[in-house]
Amino acid sequence: MDKTVRLFDADAYLAEFEATVVDTLCDGEKYVAVLDRTAFFPDEGGQSPDTGTLGGARVLYVYEKDGVIYHETDAPLSKGDAVHGTIDFDGRYRKMQSHTGEHVLCGTAHRLFGAENVGFHLSEEYVRVDLDVYLDRERVALLEREANDAVRGNHAVTAWYPDKEELPSLDYRSKDGIEGDVRLVKIEGVDLCACCAPHVSTTAEIGMIKVVDSIKYKGGTRLEIVCGPDAVRLFEEEHETLSSLAASFSVKREDLAAAVSRLREELSSATYRLRAAEKKLMERELEDTAPTDGAVCFFFEDADADAVRQLLNGAAKKCAVAAGFIGRDGDYFFTVRSDRIPLRDFSKKINSSLSCRGGGSDAMISGKCSARRFEIEEFFNKI
Numbered sequence: 001m002d003k004t005v006r007l008f009d010a011d012a013y014l015a016e017f018e019a020t021v022v023d024t025l026c027d028g029e030k031y032v033a034v035l036d037r038t039a040f041f042p043d044e045g046g047q048s049p050d051t052g053t054l055g056g057a058r059v060l061y062v063y064e065k066d067g068v069i070y071h072e073t074d075a076p077l078s079k080g081d082a083v084h085g086t087i088d089f090d091g092r093y094r095k096m097q098s099h100t101g102e103h104v105l106c107g108t109a110h111r112l113f114g115a116e117n118v119g120f121h122l123s124e125e126y127v128r129v130d131l132d133v134y135l136d137r138e139r140v141a142l143l144e145r146e147a148n149d150a151v152r153g154n155h156a157v158t159a160w161y162p163d164k165e166e167l168p169s170l171d172y173r174s175k176d177g178i179e180g181d182v183r184l185v186k187i188e189g190v191d192l193c194a195c196c197a198p199h200v201s202t203t204a205e206i207g208m209i210k211v212v213d214s215i216k217y218k219g220g221t222r223l224e225i226v227c228g229p230d231a232v233r234l235f236e237e238e239h240e241t242l243s244s245l246a247a248s249f250s251v252k253r254e255d256l257a258a259a260v261s262r263l264r265e266e267l268s269s270a271t272y273r274l275r276a277a278e279k280k281l282m283e284r285e286l287e288d289t290a291p292t293d294g295a296v297c298f299f300f301e302d303a304d305a306d307a308v309r310q311l312l313n314g315a316a317k318k319c320a321v322a323a324g325f326i327g328r329d330g331d332y333f334f335t336v337r338s339d340r341i342p343l344r345d346f347s348k349k350i351n352s353s354l355s356c357r358g359g360g361s362d363a364m365i366s367g368k369c370s371a372r373r374f375e376i377e378e379f380f381n382k383i
């Protein structure tokens with residue numbers, strides 16, 4: 001089959017086009033059409049494919065094989081049909097911005113740190129770039145600043161297929177897995193890279209580049225970035241979050257970090273005081289517990305589970321069974337301790353009599369209990 005003419009190579013901004021269906025095939029349940037020419041960019045080079053319409057049919061997925069571009073549609077097309085194609089251009093343009101942003105970022109990383117791009121994924125949800133050099137926070141910040149300088153520089157972006165004589169004389173970045181004719185994308189003064197995808201025509205159209213996440217990955221760096229309107233939307237959302245947080249602390253946004261740090265200190269000192277008071281309370285409870293051959297039950301609306309366990313350890317030396325319940329009627333977290341009765345068998349009895357779910361060892365069981373306090377007391381009084 002003849003290779004499909006790639007209309008997006010010459011004009012990335014082409015949103016509508018006329019074409020002829022040159023072949024159709026049945027791929028299981030799917031309708032697949034091949035056109036003589038197309039503006040639909042396929043799933044290629046790490047970028048997700050365009051969506052849109054062909055005649056009255058929705059284009060669901062587009063892929064390429066041996067230079068032929070296949071369109072999966074939700075309705076059949078017939079060989080010989082003249083069709084009008086429409087690309088969902090908002091989504092496509094955002095990908096053009098993000099993709100060109102990725103070139104600027106990687107070209108800048110190459111210039112600053114000698115980093116090569118060893119992975120790339122661009123979809124509606126995110127843009128991910130893997131570099132083979134590890135960049136710490138400081139270097140990522142420098143990279144982001146210099147890449148945004150290049151965005152504001154409004155450099156021209158052009159693409160062409162160099163011939164066999166020209167190609168060897170050019171020093172360009174290349175991605176793994178590129179097959180067939182090499183198409184070069186040049187960003188004047190910033191980058192030269194082999195790439196098959198549509199790009200914007202000047203760097204200013206990228207708007208801005210924001211690195212959202214940066215992690216160590218296979219000895220290099222994995223970056224997640226947002227560009228253009230996605231970066232603006234992220235800024236709006238995060239600004240809104242910071243503003244409402246600052247309002248809830250009654251401080252200015254720029255004083256938020258200090259306010260959170262103060263709160264953490266207050267919380268840690270309050271927790272320390274609470275633990276100390278709880279420890280004293282448990283010691284008093286233990287002192288007040290009279291020795292018995294039966295069971296003793298403790299109820300707390302709210303208490304630290306570790307502190308309750310300490311109390312039960314002490315109480316188990318005075319009684320046959322010591323039980324602690326934290327919570328309210330119908331919703332308790334319980335722990336039972338005993339050095340005299342094997343609790344694993346006992347837990348079956350508790351589970352069925354008191355609507356409990358739990359288990360553990362012969363010395364200690366714990367779980368959830370949906371009984372009421374008087375039912376629990378009645379049960380343990382019988383021991």
Ligand SMILES: [Zn+2]
Pocket residue numbers: 099100103185195196197199
């Ligand atoms: Zn590209």
